Amino acid sequence: MALTVTFNFASQIANRQLATSDAALTNSVARLSSGSRVVSAKDDAAAMAIGSRINSKVQALRQAGVNAGQAASMVQIADGAMAKVTTIIDRMKSLAVQSSSGQLSGTERAMINTEYVALRDEIDRISGATEFNGQTLVGYTGATYTLRGDVAHGTVKRDGVALALGDSFTQTDLDLGRISYENDGSGVTDRLIVSVSDQDGNALGTIAGAGSAAAFEDAEYKISGGLGIIHASTAYARGAAYGTSGSGNGVIVAVIDSGVDTGHGQLAANLLAGTDIADGDANPMDDNAAEGGHGTHVAGIIAAVNDGAGTQGVAFQAKILPIKVIQTASGGGINPNDVASAITYAVAQGAKIINMSLGGTAPSAAENAAIAAAVAAGVVVIASSGNSSGESPLWPAQYAIDPNADGSMLAVGATDFLDHMASFSNLAGIAKDSTVDAPGVNILSTYVGGGLAYMSGTSMAAPLVAGAAAVLESLFPNLSGKEIANLITSTARDMGQSGADRTWGQGIVDLARASLPQIQIDIGIGAGGDMTVNSGGKGTVVANLLDPTTVYSSVTAPTNRNYSIKVASDTGSSDRIGVALDAISSYNLGLHLSTVDSLANATSAIDALDTAMDRLVKARAGLGSSLNRLDFAAANIATTVENSEAARSALLDLDMASEMIVATSRKVLVQVGVSMSVQGNMRQRDLLNLLQ
DSSP: OOOOOSSOOOHHHHHHHHHHHHHHHHHHHHHHHHTTTTTTTOOOOOHHHHHHHHHHHHHHHHHHHHHHHHHHHHHHHHHHHHHHHHHHHHHHHHHHHHTTTOOOOOOOOHHHHHHHHHHHHHHHHHHHEETTTTTEESOOSSOEEEEEEOOEEEEEETTTTEOOTTTTTEEHHTTTTEEEEEEEOOOEEEEEEEEEEETSSSSSEEEEOOOOOGGGOOHHHHSSSTTTTTHHHHHHHHHHHHHOOOSTTTTTEEEEOOOOOOOOBTTTTGGGGOTTTTTTSSSSBBBOTTTTHHHHHHHHHHHHHOSSOOOOTTTTTTTEEEEOOOOSSSSOOOOHHEEEEEEHHHHHHHEEEEEEEOOBBSSOOHHHHHHHHHHHHEEEEEEOSSOOSSSSSOGGGGGGGGGGTHHHHOEEEEOOTTTTTTOOOOGGGGGGGEEEEEOOSSHHHHEEETTTEESHHHHHHHHHHHHHHHHHHHHHSOOHHHHHHHHHHHHBBOSSSSBBBTBBBBBBBHHHTTTTEEEEEEEEEESSSSSOOTOOOEEOOOGGOOGGGEEEEEEEOOOOOEEEESSSSSSSGEEEEEEEEESSTTTTTTTTOOOOOOHHHHHHHEEEEEEEHHHHHHHHHHHHHHHHHHHHHHHHHHHHHHHHHHHHHHBBOOOOOHHHHHHHHHHHHHHHHHHHHHHHHHHHHHHHHTOO
16 A cells, blocks of 8 residues: 555544444443343334334233222222121021011010111111222112202201201101101291202203203303303203203393493393492493493303304393492492492392402491391392402402301302412402302403403402302292302312312302202192191101102112223223122112011011022122132233233343343454554654654
8 A cells, every 4th residue: 555645544444444333332332231122213113113012002001900900909898898798687687587486575576676777777887988999889878869948937857957958868868767847837838949969969860851061152152251161051951951041031130340331232132221329320331430341341241142243141141230339430449338229229129149349358337238138138149259369258258258148148269261279369268168269360251342351350250150140040940049059159169178168168160060950849738738747747758759850861879880990901892891889788788678676577677688688699799700800801911911021022122142242342343443543643653754
């Protein structure tokens, strides 16, 4: 080879080979450190794709194995409860046989019956207390009835203890005669109003005649802030089923505020005349320089018409009674005496709901007295909690905790569209039992001048609740104002801590739950009504009076829970195992009415116990088959995971010994390449030495 100065050919060759050897060594190091022969897609694209799919499936199968194991544990818990109930029934059978023997007296049978009834109650305790992950597994008591009506002329009791609004009782309570009505002696026909659900609060059966909620979710509905969050469309759909209206038809809602733009195209059809108390005239026009637009915005949230343009209100067929309490020329200040006069005026004009999106830091005796008179007249009063990020509502909303508010006044906090409490909203605090929440951030509604605007505040949340109250008034005209308020609070979507808390109060208003059917029963005095109770007397409320078929179809009480256990990684029906857990309460076993206090009852109890044992045996047999299936499924999953891991290993895992040999040879080549590069550079230096 020629010896040149301008181009060191030998060094270039050495460097190129060195780079190749170094790259190969780097690749070997990567493989050795990762334990995989496919570090990147360039190593083996097909193997990487197949291996990744196998790995994803393996991870999913591992979770499926966990599912099967948890389900097996759940079934074993249920089987354990059934085993104990089986033992109890064995003892009850012995007592029934003992009591059915002719040599016993009534006194002895009564003593035997005491143990028998106690064991029957223990069946219910065990079935109700057996749970997994917070879910009751085998304890059911038939339909649950929740008291929605405030009985005006008497008291409904369970085992002698008075029931209040929102309290519940079960089908078993009815069958055992635990529910009674005691008249106050007035001789006036009363009414009992209840809703019917399963033990999880779900309406039983299908609501006959209810339309599709989606049919009411048009463009106006969707753009009107908050309607979807409070599930207003569900209430609209149920209106036809009840033979009433679900859109507030004809319900008068008083808006005590800055007035209303009386010429607004989306409000005019639903506006009543109203008045201007602040200026002392009959024109409630929303024209204050400082607060103008506030009252118009509030009114639109309640009852803007559904006309295919702009937005719609919650109760889009309700009537707005505008009452202006801010002087046209003022800076926005409000005189509490004017508010008190406005409340009195609203009641006199037949308002069923009063909305007050206003407040201050101090109470007003005049306002409080006017509110007390309004709720006494059956009016629901809604007030915004305030926008000062306080721990409790401002006034007059805070008056909701006063006994004179009689549970008919609600304070309202504001949330955003992600169901977070708005940063500006006052919290429920001391008014937690009388506070609910609704969307109040960036709410689009009507505004002065005939247009629309976005506004935020508890002032926007309160009219959503007022509109919801108007919807419920139109759905259930038989309910009083107090009952409407209770319906709103008791069906609100619970947020934060369980139950009412100092942040959320009762939770976010939910018309889907609040609009579930209410059954009314007239309780007659003497010869009238469905149940006759002597004046001042006591009568048992029986099951056939509570006829849910008047508003439901296909009503069935729950007798079991069905679980679908995912035991594979695909989506086919064969990838699931069904597990049915039959109820084993005394009601479901047919024992809740059985006794052994007489020869005849003891004889009947023997037959009932035999039937109950047959049901238990069948239920346990079903559990056994489910448990075996789950065990086999878990074993199969484990085998599949093992084999899949082997397949993935064959594709991706590295032969460490072989790769170590390769890496060693590549390391030697790198070292040799470095040496050759140095020697190639040395030849150039030798040539330069000759020229010196």
